[in-house]
Amino acid sequence: MSEPQHWWHNATVYQIYPRSFSDSNGDGIGDIPGIIGKLDYLQQLGIGVIWLSPIFVSPMDDNGYDIADYQAIAPEFGTLADFDRLVAEAKARGIGILLDLVVKHTSDEHRWFVDARSSRTSRYRDFYVWRDPAPGGGRPNGIQSTFGGPAWTLDEATGQYYFHQFARKQPDLNWANPELRAEIYRMMNWWLGRGIAGFRMDVINLIAKEPDRGITADGPRLHEYIQEMHRETFGGRDLLTVGESWTATPETALLYSGRDRHELSMVFQFEHVMQQWHEIWGKWQPKPFDLVAFKRVVNRWQYGLVEDGWNSLFWGNHDLPRAVSKYGNDKRFRVESAKMLATVLHLLKGTPYVYQGEEIGMTNVPFTSIDQYRDIETLNMHRLHVEAGLPEADFIRGANANGRDNSRTPMQWSAAPHGGFTIGTPWIEANPNFSTINVEASLTDEASILGHYRKLITLRKELPVIVHGRYRSFLDDHPACIAYTRTLGDQVVAVVANFSAEPVTLEVPEALQGSGDCLVSNDQPVRSLGGMVRLAPFEAFAILRAR
Ligand code: TEU
Ligand code: CA
Numbered sequence: 001m002s003e004p005q006h007w008w009h010n011a012t013v014y015q016i017y018p019r020s021f022s023d024s025n026g027d028g029i030g031d032i033p034g035i036i037g038k039l040d041y042l043q044q045l046g047i048g049v050i051w052l053s054p055i056f057v058s059p060m061d062d063n064g065y066d067i068a069d070y071q072a073i074a075p076e077f078g079t080l081a082d083f084d085r086l087v088a089e090a091k092a093r094g095i096g097i098l099l100d101l102v103v104k105h106t107s108d109e110h111r112w113f114v115d116a117r118s119s120r121t122s123r124y125r126d127f128y129v130w131r132d133p134a135p136g137g138g139r140p141n142g143i144q145s146t147f148g149g150p151a152w153t154l155d156e157a158t159g160q161y162y163f164h165q166f167a168r169k170q171p172d173l174n175w176a177n178p179e180l181r182a183e184i185y186r187m188m189n190w191w192l193g194r195g196i197a198g199f200r201m202d203v204i205n206l207i208a209k210e211p212d213r214g215i216t217a218d219g220p221r222l223h224e225y226i227q228e229m230h231r232e233t234f235g236g237r238d239l240l241t242v243g244e245s246w247t248a249t250p251e252t253a254l255l256y257s258g259r260d261r262h263e264l265s266m267v268f269q270f271e272h273v274m275q276q277w278h279e280i281w282g283k284w285q286p287k288p289f290d291l292v293a294f295k296r297v298v299n300r301w302q303y304g305l306v307e308d309g310w311n312s313l314f315w316g317n318h319d320l321p322r323a324v325s326k327y328g329n330d331k332r333f334r335v336e337s338a339k340m341l342a343t344v345l346h347l348l349k350g351t352p353y354v355y356q357g358e359e360i361g362m363t364n365v366p367f368t369s370i371d372q373y374r375d376i377e378t379l380n381m382h383r384l385h386v387e388a389g390l391p392e393a394d395f396i397r398g399a400n401a402n403g404r405d406n407s408r409t410p411m412q413w414s415a416a417p418h419g420g421f422t423i424g425t426p427w428i429e430a431n432p433n434f435s436t437i438n439v440e441a442s443l444t445d446e447a448s449i450l451g452h453y454r455k456l457i458t459l460r461k462e463l464p465v466i467v468h469g470r471y472r473s474f475l476d477d478h479p480a481c482i483a484y485t486r487t488l489g490d491q492v493v494a495v496v497a498n499f500s501a502e503p504v505t506l507e508v509p510e511a512l513q514g515s516g517d518c519l520v521s522n523d524q525p526v527r528s529l530g531g532m533v534r535l536a537p538f539e540a541f542a543i544l545r546a547r
Contacts, residue, residue: 008198008240008265009310010467011048012346012457013098013353017318018055018077019063021356021411023422030410030421032078036089041439043093045359045450046457049240050090051098051200053318055083059109061169062376063408065100065202066107070187087195096197098240103184104203105170113171117155117162127180129163129172129211130155143211148380151211163211165203167376175207175225185232192233197240198265204243204256217247223255226263235262240351242312244268250304257309266310266351272297273320277402284381284390284398289327291499295476302349302471302484313345314353321406323355325364329501333538334361339452339522340540344482344497346456347542349471357411359453360442364406365431368396374428375404414440455520463519463544465491474509481535483512490547493519494529497540504535516545 022034054064208219315323328337419434469486
């Protein structure tokens with residue numbers, strides 16, 4: 001049995017979107033004291049790490065992913081003293097805090113940018129990416145921003161364009177500038193000195209770019225920068241550092257997270273998510289879930305990182321729809337399918353992430369009007385798509401299927417108004433199903449989704465085979481089922497799941513057959529697999545047996 005080499009190999013991460021988690025003072029916005037009040041709940045769930053979405057001073061155009069001061073807490077979230085208390089209280093419960101490091105861009109209200117745009121000779125000018133207008137006038141080139149519209153905005157006063165891959169209020173930092181990099185490292189070390197467990201790194205693949213050559217991601221100097229960051233900040237500390245990248249492949253994941261690379265602990269990549277998007281219209285035109293294609297992606301990653309590298313395992317986050325609505329069934333089989341999804345994900349190799357509310361099976365929103373949305377991406381895209389002729393109702397359908405606000409409605413704590421999230425008026429409406437789907441109801445229900453998550457999180461801490469076991473997949477072409485084994489020493493874990501709302505009778509491949517203990521199940525316990533098995537809708541189980 002090999003022991004975990006790092007503490008984060010067998011830990012589960014829980015993501016908190018502070019704005020929507022728990023409001024302690026009734027202003028309708030979640031806050032740090034609210035989070036502290038829920039630490040006992042998180043400790044009982046068994047998680048080892050909290051990833052906090054950004055809590056820094058910000059105009060909140062992108063809910064904090066537009067930072068105006070890296071070293072101050074947004075007043076609506078609390079104070080630095082609150083934050084220090086959070087770190088200490090979490091540590092006392094065996095939980096580490098990850099800060100969300102958004103260093104690809106700042107807010108345009110950051111003092112660096114305010115100074116930079118004041119004059120071409122500002123000492124901060126080169127912290128950002130400025131270009132002259134094209135020879136005939138107009139934008140330097142046609143690069144488009146992720147939130148819609150051009151990625152270049154003219155600064156009238158100084159007559160140059162600045163580059164922004166997201167909103168105009170999120171100017172890109174110029175990582176080619178060594179002084180900028182030194183400032184960032186100083187800031188990171190300041191936070192590390194306050195006892196945090198690591199960083200989640202927003203769009204790390206986009207820090208290195210060469211917009212003149214049309215290179216907007218994975219620029220040639222990317223890994224040089226990350227290695228430098230490692231030397232200047234993480235070196236010598238056993239941190240969890242996770243880099244978000246929408247362009248990572250199993251091959252580049254080895255660069256980010258390979259054992260001897262001295263870069264990051266793991267990548268957080270989206271290939272399994274994007275596989276569900278329309279080729280041209282992307283997320284606003286959802287495709288039906290294709291399990292076979294999905295399994296191909298999972299296999300590529302599980303086999304690709306078999307010897308080296310480390311991956312994050314997740315169904316959802318603050319940019320994605322709710323897992324049970326997207327991949328399961330949020331109506332008749334909500335409980336069964338949420339447990340099935342958790343089973344399949346948590347027994348893979350990698351570090352599992354639970355997005356707030358996933359553990360009680362929170363669902364997508366039933367919004368009917370654009371006025372109910374708050375997300376900058378959704379609102380921008382609405383304007384652009386409807387202007388381009390997409391019927392309003394179609395857009396709303398797309399937004400309710402894949403929009404980011406699905407995961408940003410208030411955490412549902414109880415059947416009290418607004419799900420017990422606030423005693424005031426929440427900044428975004430609660431999903432009306434809080435009256436039945438909430439933490440309080442889950443805590444008193446033996447068979448809850450929450451209990452199932454707790455079991456899976458505990459199993460990972462107890463069984464090295466779940467952490468390090470070799471992965472092998474079965475039934476790759478089966479349209480409704482997933483099956484895989486994990487093997488370490490003389491132990492085998494066999495996982496079988498039905499992804500459909502219909503019962504399925506499976507012919508069980510020989511290497512999957514055998515008897516042992518049922519580790520986890522969302523139906524009757526299954527201890528033995530013979531030549532044939534009949535699975536109920538969304539049934540999933542795992543058997544631990546001797547090899
Ligand atoms: O997300 C990166 C990113 O690429 C997403 O914005 C993605 O394109 C979009 O959600 C899918 O439609 C990170 C953060 O997670 C996100 O919340 C921020 O808005 C973004 O960076 C900018 O900081
Ligand atoms: Ca508040």
